[in-house]
Amino acid sequence: MKIGIVCYPTFGGSGVVATELGKALAKEGHKVHFITYTQPARLDFFNENVFYHEVSIPTYPLFQYPPYELALASKMVNVVRYEQLDLLHVHYAIPHASAAYMAKQILRTYDIRIPVVTTLHGTDITLVGKDASYEPVVTFSINESDGVTAVSEDLKKDTYRHFAIRREIEVIPNFIDLERFRKQKKEHFKTAIAPNNEKLLIHTSNFRKVKRMDDVVKVFAEVRKKIPSKLLLVGDGPERAHIENMCRHLNLGDDVRFLGKLDAVEEVLSVCDLFLMPSEKESFGLAALEAMACEVPVISSDAGGLPELNVDGYSGFISPVGDVENMVKNALYILDEANLPAFKTQAKQRAAEFDISAILPRYEAYYQRIIEESRAINLQPVI
Ligand code: GMT
Numbered sequence: 010m011k012i013g014i015v016c017y018p019t020f021g022g023s024g025v026v027a028t029e030l031g032k033a034l035a036k037e038g039h040k041v042h043f044i045t046y047t048q049p050a051r052l053d054f055f056n057e058n059v060f061y062h063e064v065s066i067p068t069y070p071l072f073q074y075p076p077y078e079l080a081l082a083s084k085m086v087n088v089v090r091y092e093q094l095d096l097l098h099v100h101y102a103i104p105h106a107s108a109a110y111m112a113k114q115i116l117r118t119y120d121i122r123i124p125v126v127t128t129l130h131g132t133d134i135t136l137v138g139k140d141a142s143y144e145p146v147v148t149f150s151i152n153e154s155d156g157v158t159a160v161s162e163d164l165k166k167d168t169y170r171h172f173a174i175r176r177e178i179e180v181i182p183n184f185i186d187l188e189r190f191r192k193q194k195k196e197h198f199k200t201a202i203a204p205n206n207e208k209l210l211i212h213t214s215n216f217r218k219v220k221r222m223d224d225v226v227k228v229f230a231e232v233r234k235k236i237p238s239k240l241l242l243v244g245d246g247p248e249r250a251h252i253e254n255m256c257r258h259l260n261l262g263d264d265v266r267f268l269g270k271l272d273a274v275e276e277v278l279s280v281c282d283l284f285l286m287p288s289e290k291e292s293f294g295l296a297a298l299e300a301m302a303c304e305v306p307v308i309s310s311d312a313g314g315l316p317e318l319n320v321d322g323y324s325g326f327i328s329p330v331g332d333v334e335n336m337v338k339n340a341l342y343i344l345d346e347a348n349l350p351a352f353k354t355q356a357k358q359r360a361a362e363f364d365i366s367a368i369l370p371r372y373e374a375y376y377q378r379i380i381e382e383s384r385a386i387n388l389q390p391v392i
Contacts, residue, residue, distance in 0.1 A: 010376060011040040013088055015081070015109065016100040018049040021215060022295040023130035026160070026183055027100040028052050033186075033369050035059045042088055046077070050272075062088050078104045078111070085112035089123050096376050098126045099154075102133040103143055106150035113153075124155035124383035126376065129164055129178070131292030135313070136219065139171045148172045156379040161314025164292040179375055182317070183293045184368035185360055190302035192279045192357075199280035202266065208238040208344050211281040211305065213274055213296045216246030221310070224287035224333055226252060228308065230259050231337040236344055240265045241281065243274055278303035282353075283343060286319075288312045289330055294319070301325075301360035306352035308340050324359035325352065 012034060016027030028051040031041040035058035042060045043049060052061065066080045085097060085108065097112070099105035106127040116123055127150070132138075138147040151157055151174055158179045159165040165178045203209055210229055214220040222242075229240040242252070242265065249267070256265045271277060278284075284300035286309040293314045297307045301318075307325035309315045310332075321327045326339035343352050 010034075010096065010373075010380070011042070011092060011094045012376065013042045013044055013085065013092075013094045013097040014100070015044045015085065015097065015105045016049065018045040018047045018052075022183070022293070023101045023128075023133075024049055025051055025295060026130070027098075027128075029184070029186065029365070030098075030369070030372060031059065032056070033365050034373070037369070037373070039373075040092075042092055042094065044081070044084055044088055046081075060092070078108045081105070081108040082111040082115070085109060086115050089116055089121060090119060094123060095380055096124050096126060098128065098376070100128045101130050102127060102138055102147050102151060106154055107146050110150050110153045122383065122387045124379050125153075126156040126158065126379055127151060127154040128181075129157065129159045129168055129292075131160065131164060131290065131313070132219070134159075134164060134168050134171065135290050135292065144172070148174065152176055155383050156375060158375065160293040161317050163314040163317065167292075167313075181368060181371050181375065182314075182363060183295045183298055184363050184365045185298050185302045187302055187361060187364050190275045190278075190299050190360075192304045193276060195276055195279045198276070202241070202280070203239055205237060207264075208232075208236055208283070209241060209281040210238055210283045210285060210340070211241045211243065211278065211300065212285045213243035213299075214246070214286075216242075216244055216248040216252070218248060219289045219291075220248070221287045221289050221330070222248050222252050223255065224310075224331065224336070225285045226255050226259065226261070226265070227333045228285055228287070228336045228340055229265070230261060231333070232340050232344065233261070233264060235341055238264070238344075241268055241277060242266065243268045243271050243277060245270055274299060275303055278305055281305045282349060283308060283340060284325075285336075285340075286310065286315065287328075287330070287333075287336060288315070291315050293317070298360055298363055301356040304353040304357045306343050306349075306356040308336050308343070318359075318363075320355075320359055324356040 014031045017024045028049040035041045109125045212225045284307045291313045310330040328335040
């Protein structure tokens with residue numbers, strides 16, 4: 010198949026899923042055309058089946074807000090026309106699904122029918138999308154997509170709850186490449202960061218409010234009172250200054266380390282003992298899956314799709330959003346040497362269920378189905 014992939018090229022979960030999916034499809038022999046405003050962070054390898062088309066957005070003094078959606082739609086039109094794509098797969102509804110709708114209509118004037126699959130990732134539905142400023146366009150463009158997927162059952166339900174959607178939504182969960190995400194021997198790093206063999210707790214995110222990083226720090230502060238431990242914070246974002254202040258206020262000193270936006274997060278995960286994800290909203294929790302693949306059990310909230318990933322009492326524990334006390338109790342239980350080895354093994358076993366080799370065929374079969382359905386519709390005589 011010749012597939013166009015549109016996504017945010019950033020470190021965020023949806024961009025990572027889209028890029029890793031494209032790379033895996035290319036390895037299977039499909040021709041994959043990425044259409045983004047800058048090179049996706051994870052598109053860091055050469056493969057003869059991968060093509061990259063940058064969307065450039067010309068500025069003009071009149072434009073307070075340059076019309077990115079128009080530049081994107083025009084780029085989609087050109088790529089579909091000249092590369093003869095079979096399908097466009099857009100990740101994150103805003104503004105990709107509506108730009109794809111526009112491209113599809115324009116392509117009809119060239120007598121080209123291209124099916125569009127939209128994947129919903131989370132905040133495009135649970136936060137931004139349902140805002141009245143965007144809702145009508147989001148509803149319309151989801152309904153006009155030829156196929157719609159969501160990354161968890163919970164996100165599917167949320168989408169039906171908040172939008173008047175007539176389409177069937179297919180759930181295809183996030184996935185992981187277990188060849189890349191596995192526990193590696195990084196003992197030198199462990200010795201450097203935890204010279205007295207302290208336990209290592211970790212949180213990785215874009216430091217947005219929705220991640221409830223206050224709870225991360227509160228849980229850590231309580232655990233540290235009972236077990237010598239350190240907290241590693243990977244990523245960066247709007248909550249950074251506030252969290253730094255909170256750590257100073259709680260006198261956590263050098264026991265909290267901000268590591269910034271790391272590319273090779275699996276290397277740090279390899280030396281960690283516990284991952285904290287107390288999010289307010291989380292459609293799936295890709296960062297937790299990455300941790301589990303590296304044998305790091307997870308203390309998570311029960312938000313969104315997290316219970317579909319983290320199995321309570323097996324790969325970690327689940328607590329109600331904001332229930333710091335319960336999270337502390339569970340963290341101490343896991344970190345007990347009598348329990349930790351089993352949780353590490355179980356976390357990895359659970360992660361293996363989301364290996365890319367199991368999920369990729371589901372996307373391929375879905376694309377095939379959507380292409381065939383769309384061909385059949387286009388062959389129907391116009392009455
Ligand atoms: O977690 C984030 O804030 C980034 C966000 C995104 O839009 O890229 O991630 C979302 O999509 C990921 C991939 O499908 C999911 O694993 C994350 O759970 C989801 N984040 C939220 O729902 C908050």
